[in-house]
Amino acid sequence: MNITLRIWRQVAAHETGLYESHNLKNVSSDLSLLEVLDQLNERLISTGERPINFDHDCREGICGSCGFLVNGQAHGPRSATSVCQLYLREFSDGDVLTLDPWRAQAFPIIQDLMVDRGAFDRLISAGGYCSTGTGQAPDGNALPVGRDQATSAFNTATCIGCGACVASCRNASASLFVAAKLAHLGQLPQGQPERAARANAMQNQMTAEGFGSCSSNLECEAVCPQEISADWISWMHRERRS
16 A cells, blocks of 8 residues: 655754655555554665654553554544554555654653653652552452452553543643552552542642643543543542542
8 A cells, every 4th residue: 555654853842843744655554553664764764864753662552652643643543552553454545644743741852753751750750659668568368359449440550651641632631641540559458548648649740740631521531542431530539639
């Protein structure tokens, strides 16, 4: 198939960016979009041009490293999919794919499609962990956890921190990310001692990082690769008041 990639190119955060188009011919529809970018970069390097910068790591949809907008949609048109698992067969021959980095004040552009998501790390540092001293590791069955409770906690713990929720929210809110991190600890007995302090600390840090408030348009839920429910945002706000 033949496709055109219209890619945002920006050398650094303080530089002016622009779109650069590349026509690719006879590309296999079985390639992922990241594999297509790899091929394009090989072509650019062979002609002495600067390759396109983009984040990636596991390429299995579990690490959260990759992520950008494809025709204005975070991770592209396929639901419950990270961009590394988006294949060209999702598109039609002759399509033009516009690739943009996450657009958010809290995610400054590093170069091209790569942004600095260090704000997420600082949110976790603000309270997304259990620091209560436990001595030696307790037996796995010492703290009974119900099946439904464990399943619910695990479902929120599947958040991979890709940032799609932020990039898709009109207010660039990190509410779904923070809610997921609070919920997977707040539902388990190990997370109870610091539950209230954790909720306050992480939500205060979210504001300090420049993330906006929840826009309530549920786009975060729609683009989440792990399909985490936006209902947890309401749960998060109740945690702060408790």
